[in-house]
Amino acid sequence: KKFGPFAPEIYRAPFPYAYRMGMSEVEAVEQCWAAFERMQIAGVDPETVAAVLIEPVQGEGGFIPVPVEFMRRLREFCTRNGSLLIVDEVQSGFGRTGTLFAIEQFGVEPDIIVAAKSIAAGMPLAATIGRARIMDCAHYGGVGGTYGGNPLACAAALATIDLIEREHLLERAKVIGQRIRARFEPLLADDSLDPPVGDVRGLGAMIGIELVKDRRKRTPAAAEEVLAILGRALERGVLAMRAGLYVNCIRLLVPLVITDDQLDEGLEVLIGAMRH
Numbered sequence: 001k002k003f004g005p006f007a008p009e010i011y012r013a014p015f016p017y018a019y020r021m022g023m024s025e026v027e028a029v030e031q032c033w034a035a036f037e038r039m040q041i042a043g044v045d046p047e048t049v050a051a052v053l054i055e056p057v058q059g060e061g062g063f064i065p066v067p068v069e070f071m072r073r074l075r076e077f078c079t080r081n082g083s084l085l086i087v088d089e090v091q092s093g094f095g096r097t098g099t100l101f102a103i104e105q106f107g108v109e110p111d112i113i114v115a116a117k118s119i120a121a122g123m124p125l126a127a128t129i130g131r132a133r134i135m136d137c138a139h140y141g142g143v144g145g146t147y148g149g150n151p152l153a154c155a156a157a158l159a160t161i162d163l164i165e166r167e168h169l170l171e172r173a174k175v176i177g178q179r180i181r182a183r184f185e186p187l188l189a190d191d192s193l194d195p196p197v198g199d200v201r202g203l204g205a206m207i208g209i210e211l212v213k214d215r216r217k218r219t220p221a222a223a224e225e226v227l228a229i230l231g232r233a234l235e236r237g238v239l240a241m242r243a244g245l246y247v248n249c250i251r252l253l254v255p256l257v258i259t260d261d262q263l264d265e266g267l268e269v270l271i272g273a274m275r276h
C-alpha cells in the first residue's frame, strides 16, 4: 500500500498456509497446486516464466514453512519448464533453521539463493548465490552497488561463518527450536490466555506463534493486542517482533549464541506478557 510503481509481470500464486486455510497440509498443497496450474492457463504463459521465487520459510508472512511436497513440485515445474527456482533465504538462511540454508531440508536444489541479515551477524551484507552458468551471464562489472564487497561487512561474514562452525550453531539452532516448542506447544491447550495461541510452527530456531481470537474458527487476533503483548515484553527487557498477513503472529529469532538460561528467562518474560 502507498508504494510503487512496482516491477511489472510478477505474478503472485497462493501459498500453502494450511493453518489459515483451515485444512491439512496435504489438502493445502493440492489446493495451491491446482491454483498454480490454473494460473499457467489463465494467468501467464509458463513459457515466459523466467523464475519462481519463494521463501522456504515465509518471514513477514508469519513464519510458515513451505510443505516439502509443494517445494518438490515447484522444482519439478522449474526443471521441466526451463525456469529458475530462486529461494529467498534472507530470513531463513545462515543457520537459523538448523542447516546453513533452510532449503537443504527440502531435498531439492535451487538455482539461486538470496541471503542477507544473519550472513554477517547484523553488519549490512547480502549475497546472491547461484550456479556459475547463471551468475556469470552478467558481464564483468555489469552488476554493482554502492555497498557491494564492503570490506568490514565481508570480514564480519567470514567471522560469522567461523563462529557457526566453531560453536556448532547449526546443531544449536535445532536445540533452541525444540526448547521454544517445548515451552509454547502446551499453550495450544491453555484456555486462560487471551488472545489464545492457535498455532506454533516453524523450522529449527525460526519459530512463529499465531495468536487468534477463537481457536476453533482460527480468527486472527487483533494486531493491537499482539502489539500490546510485545510492548509489555519490551518493558520487561525482551524484544520480539510481529509477523503475518494479519500481524497476529509473534516471531522468535533468538540469537543462536544464546545460553539455555537466557533463553528460558526470555521465554518466561514473553509468556508472562501474554498473561498480562
Ligand SMILES: Cc1ncc(COP(=O)(O)O)c(C=O)c1O
Pocket: 055, 059, 060, 088, 089, 090, 091, 116, 126
Ligand atoms: C525474506 C526477505 N527477503 C528480502 C528482504 C529484503 O532484503 P533487502 O533489505 O536486502 O532488500 C527481507 C527484509 O528485509 C526479507 O525478510
